[in-house]
Amino acid sequence: MSQTFEKPPAESYELTASRTRELSKSQIRRAQISGVVMLLLAAFVVVFLIPNAEGDATFGLSTARDAVQLSDLVVPVTASLWVLAMVLGFLGATQFVRGFQRRSTLILGLSFGVFVIAFIIWATADQQFNLTSMLVATVSRCTPIALGALSGILCERSGVVNIGIEGMLLGGAFSGVVIGSLFGGWIGLVAATLTGGILALLLAVLAVNFRVDQIIIGVVINILVLGLTSFLSSQVLIKNPDLNNAPIFPAIKIPVLGDIPIIGPVFFNQTIIVYGMFILVGTVTYLLFRTRWGLRTRSVGENPRAADSLGVSVAKVRYLAVIYGGMVGGFAGAWFTLGTVGRFDEGMTGGRGFIGLAAMIFGAWNPVGALGAAMVFGFSESLSEKLSLLDIPIPTEFLAMIPYLVTIVVVAGLVGRARPPAADGQPYTKE
Amino acid sequence: MELQLKGITKQFPGVLANDDVTLTARSGKVLALIGENGAGKSTLMNVLSGLYHPDAGEIIIDGQVQKFDDPGDAIKAGIGMVHQHFMLVPVFSVWENVVLGIEPTRAGGVLSRKEARREVKEISERFGLAVDPDVLVEDIPVGIQQRVEIIKVLLRGAKILVFDEPTAVLTPQEVEEFFGIVAELKGRGATIIFITHKLKEALAIADDITVLRGGKVVGHADPATATPEDLAAMMVGRDIELVVEKSEAEPGAGVLELADVTMLDDYGRALLKDISFSVRAGEIVGVAGIQGNGQTELVEAITGLLPISRGRITFEGKDITRYSPRDRHTAGIAHVPEDRNHMGMIGSFSVAENLVLDSYYAQPFSRGIRLQGDVIRDSAEALVEQFDVRPPIISNTGGALSGGNAQKMIVAREFSRDVPLVVCAQPTRGIDVGSIEYIHEQIVKKRDEGKAILIVSTELDEIFALSDRILVMYDGRIVAELKASEATPTEVGLYMAGRAA
Numbered sequence: 001m002s003q004t005f006e007k008p009p010a011e012s013y014e015l016t017a018s019r020t021r022e023l024s025k026s027q028i029r030r031a032q033i034s035g036v037v038m039l040l041l042a043a044f045v046v047v048f049l050i051p052n053a054e055g056d057a058t059f060g061l062s063t064a065r066d067a068v069q070l071s072d073l074v075v076p077v078t079a080s081l082w083v084l085a086m087v088l089g090f091l092g093a094t095q096f097v098r099g100f101q102r103r104s105t106l107i108l109g110l111s112f113g114v115f116v117i118a119f120i121i122w123a124t125a126d127q128q129f130n131l132t133s134m135l136v137a138t139v140s141r142c143t144p145i146a147l148g149a150l151s152g153i154l155c156e157r158s159g160v161v162n163i164g165i166e167g168m169l170l171g172g173a174f175s176g177v178v179i180g181s182l183f184g185g186w187i188g189l190v191a192a193t194l195t196g197g198i199l200a201l202l203l204a205v206l207a208v209n210f211r212v213d214q215i216i217i218g219v220v221i222n223i224l225v226l227g228l229t230s231f232l233s234s235q236v237l238i239k240n241p242d243l244n245n246a247p248i249f250p251a252i253k254i255p256v257l258g259d260i261p262i263i264g265p266v267f268f269n270q271t272i273i274v275y276g277m278f279i280l281v282g283t284v285t286y287l288l289f290r291t292r293w294g295l296r297t298r299s300v301g302e303n304p305r306a307a308d309s310l311g312v313s314v315a316k317v318r319y320l321a322v323i324y325g326g327m328v329g330g331f332a333g334a335w336f337t338l339g340t341v342g343r344f345d346e347g348m349t350g351g352r353g354f355i356g357l358a359a360m361i362f363g364a365w366n367p368v369g370a371l372g373a374a375m376v377f378g379f380s381e382s383l384s385e386k387l388s389l390l391d392i393p394i395p396t397e398f399l400a401m402i403p404y405l406v407t408i409v410v411v412a413g414l415v416g417r418a419r420p421p422a423a424d425g426q427p428y429t430k431e
Numbered sequence: 432m433e434l435q436l437k438g439i440t441k442q443f444p445g446v447l448a449n450d451d452v453t454l455t456a457r458s459g460k461v462l463a464l465i466g467e468n469g470a471g472k473s474t475l476m477n478v479l480s481g482l483y484h485p486d487a488g489e490i491i492i493d494g495q496v497q498k499f500d501d502p503g504d505a506i507k508a509g510i511g512m513v514h515q516h517f518m519l520v521p522v523f524s525v526w527e528n529v530v531l532g533i534e535p536t537r538a539g540g541v542l543s544r545k546e547a548r549r550e551v552k553e554i555s556e557r558f559g560l561a562v563d564p565d566v567l568v569e570d571i572p573v574g575i576q577q578r579v580e581i582i583k584v585l586l587r588g589a590k591i592l593v594f595d596e597p598t599a600v601l602t603p604q605e606v607e608e609f610f611g612i613v614a615e616l617k618g619r620g621a622t623i624i625f626i627t628h629k630l631k632e633a634l635a636i637a638d639d640i641t642v643l644r645g646g647k648v649v650g651h652a653d654p655a656t657a658t659p660e661d662l663a664a665m666m667v668g669r670d671i672e673l674v675v676e677k678s679e680a681e682p683g684a685g686v687l688e689l690a691d692v693t694m695l696d697d698y699g700r701a702l703l704k705d706i707s708f709s710v711r712a713g714e715i716v717g718v719a720g721i722q723g724n725g726q727t728e729l730v731e732a733i734t735g736l737l738p739i740s741r742g743r744i745t746f747e748g749k750d751i752t753r754y755s756p757r758d759r760h761t762a763g764i765a766h767v768p769e770d771r772n773h774m775g776m777i778g779s780f781s782v783a784e785n786l787v788l789d790s791y792y793a794q795p796f797s798r799g800i801r802l803q804g805d806v807i808r809d810s811a812e813a814l815v816e817q818f819d820v821r822p823p824i825i826s827n828t829g830g831a832l833s834g835g836n837a838q839k840m841i842v843a844r845e846f847s848r849d850v851p852l853v854v855c856a857q858p859t860r861g862i863d864v865g866s867i868e869y870i871h872e873q874i875v876k877k878r879d880e881g882k883a884i885l886i887v888s889t890e891l892d893e894i895f896a897l898s899d900r901i902l903v904m905y906d907g908r909i910v911a912e913l914k915a916s917e918a919t920p921t922e923v924g925l926y927m928a929g930r931a932a
Contacts, residue, residue, distance in 0.1 A: 290541055290542055291536075291539070291540045291541050291542055292534045292536050292540040292541075292542055293540055295523075295527060295530075295531060295534060295542060296531070296532075298520075298523070299520050299523065299527075299531050302520040302521070302522055302523070303518065303519070303520045303521075305518060306517075306518035306519060306520055306528075306531070307520075307531065307532070308482075308502065309480070309482070309502050309512065309514070309518045310502065310506075310518070310531050310532030310533075310583075311501065311502050311503030311506060311532045312531065312532050419522075422521070422522070430482070
């Protein structure tokens with residue numbers, strides 16, 4: 001397991017600077033495929049959307065409660081679809097013929113964005129669509145995903161794979177609502193956080209002391225929590241509805257900032273769980289990259305033997321990181337109950353923990369990157385929700401698939417090759 | 432500081448790794464600890480660094496008996512280890528690696544980068560160990576990484592420095608620089624323990640030599656008077672022929688031909704670049720180079736384990752560029768892979784099974800879907816006998832063999848086929864001197880039978896001992912082709928470092 005450094009990496013040191021960069025066949029093929037995908041998107045707009053388009057799309061930019069009211073944005077549907085289709089066609093053709101090389105991924109992402117805009121304009125033809133409230137929902141829905149990713153980052157930066165995030169979310173959601181119903185929202189939030197920490201303690205004991213395969217532990221945690229909460233929900237909560245009726249955290253408007261058009265309602269008029277997410281992302285980033293604790297945690301995730309040889313206790317570092325990670329996961333679980341509906345439903349986390357895992361990878365194990373990725377997923381959830389309210393000829397079941405499709409596309413295609421911590425998932429044995 | 436070990440004994444399940452080891456290292460002196468792989472050198476050093484707890488014995492520093500519960504205690508006592516596999520985090524910067532565990536911090540545990548950089552700079556200037564504190568460790572060459580390791584232990588106030596096989600991954604020029612560093616440290620009164628199996632280096636740098644065999648101290652030698660042959664005999668316990676006897680090569684027709692072979696990785700970087708050479712019947716071609724300059728990829732390109740992006744590989748006049756590994760194997764290419772445990776054998780299979788891993792599916796070892804157990808056993812018995820695999824018990828698992836005997840088993844499998852080309856990657860890495868001697872003899876014998884042989888080795892001594900022709904690889908290219916009888920190690924070393932290209 002020890003690290004060897006026999007191979008000097010390419011092009012980073014002067015001696016190896018001569019290593020030439022050439023486009024390999026697979027890279028050229030990838031560039032061409034993404035070009036074709038972009039052209040197909042353009043074709044989709046022209047063939048399916050434009051013939052069915054008419055009238056104007058009206059986009060609301062303010063919500064009813066906003067201090068500054070912006071007037072609605074009215075867009076002629078057919079004309080704007082043509083423009084967007086041409087943009088897509090141009091980007092796709094350029095990518096196919098010449099390639100954007102390093103910026104290919106960015107351009108591909110941009111094309112998806114253009115396509116999504118085209119789709120929204122088409123779907124809104126002759127209807128009203130409130131952009132700001134969609135963005136408000138985006139930030140809200142990205143919260144459990146970003147926190148789930150953060151939970152994963154804390155664990156994996158120390159070298160412990162945590163795929164039990166889903167279970168930690170669900171456990172936090174459940175205990176949050178029960179304790180919240182009994183003692184109020186704040187105590188419920190603490191209970192949710194502790195529940196995540198306790199589940200993480202199980203992960204830490206099995207992974208660090210008993211060196212059980214970490215994937216298996218994660219699966220066990222997920223199944224255990226799903227079964228336990230479903231059982232308790234059907235046996236206890238149904239009979240005692242009082243236990244399943246927690247107060248919901250209200251949105252807190254931050255003075256001044258909350259009055260800025262669009263940005264105000266989106267970022268500065270949310271619940272404390274959303275604010276907590278932003279604060280945690282910032283704090284964990286600082287702790288990981290600027291403090292002694294962070295340096296030691298990352299070193300244990302990269303090369304535990306090196307850390308051990310310098311007197312850093314691998315077990316202690318991993319325990320702490322995993323428990324912190326679990327607490328973040330439990331806190332995230334409270335979003336589902338205390339942050340939104342105030343009641344628990346079986347399996348209500350709906351795979352958000354796994355999407356959080358995808359966001360962690362997409363964000364290259366960096367909290368800020370993961371937040372960005374979570375925003376993409378939150379947007380797709382919010383979009384599918386808002387679109388289902390419009391009168392369009394697409395079954396809502398298909399719209400509900402959007403977040404998961406986005407996950408697959410992101411994980412399979414756009415992620416590229418993010419590098420996980422080198423010792424991720426490897427139990428450490430002293431000898 | 433003076434370090435004494437008294438009666439150190441360490442037992443692992445089934446192995447007595449250290450048996451009553453007693454030795455002394457003095458201030459301002461270099462003690463070389465030599466012994467074969469498995470002689471117990473690394474165990475002893477792990478005991479010294481606090482990673483292992485000895486079952487018996489004492490560690491005494493300046494007359495004080497020490498007790499190490501963990502590496503932290505050993506560091507506090509002034510012992511600094513420079514491990515064979517560097518204990519570095521590749522994605523961390525130099526200063527992050529150096530201060531890990533003793534980080535200078537401001538209030539609240541916030542790292543003080545300025546202070547950390549200053550500490551690294553100070554040590555590096557005081558001891559002449561030039562290094563940039565801000566570069567990532569993965570971006571610097573191995574020789575500089577070693578400096579980082581040395582700075583790490585010096586910053587922790589080490590007075591006793593232990594180097595475990597420090598030259599194994601260095602170029603000949605880096606080895607020179609390293610010896611300079613050791614002389615500098617020695618001049619400042621450091622106690623230095625130098626663990627190695629390279630006899631010439633021990634003789635060049637040490638003030639005392641202690642020899643370990645089978646976990647025991649078997650003798651001491653004075654570098655002023657000892658010869659490599661003496662030391663080898665002490666290490667192995669019998670006389671050893673260090674030079675391979677071989678006559679002038681009589682090359683015949685070309686067997687393997689590579690033309691403009693280029694291999695790109697997934698990111699489009701060239702792992703192999705326009706490689707062209709040939710290997711003829713009856714000659715040994717040695718590929719020299721520092722590890723990681725494309726040798727692994729070259730061997731896998733020839734044996735078909737990795738696809739090439741451009742170029743052509745011809746074997747006995749046939750274009751085999753698109754042949755599968757098995758097609759190449761049946762066409763007549765034998766392959767001793769560089770990593771015997773992962774590629775050369777299956778540790779949980781028996782010796783007999785390992786000996787037919789490449790041919791179990793064909794006559795006479797199989798008939799239809801049925802393996803011919805008795806044929807396999809008879810053949811295995813004969814091979815074990817012929818290639819001196821010890822213990823010669825074919826029902827033992829391959830994993831139970833020592834490194835040298837496992838390698839002999841693999842050589843037995845590959846060399847027993849009568850094929851025109853043998854590709855040997857690192858044929859003697861990490862094995863005992865006796866087995867090295869034996870395998871070298873087999874390789875030369877194969878050549879004298881008129882076979883074409885390609886050797887890839889990072890050991891320059893091995894390249895010179897065996898090769899008739901030497902190719903030097905650097906950065907995925909062949910940067911030099913030399914006649915072995917005319918080349919010097921210095922010259923090859925320069926090519927290996929890419930400086931003469």
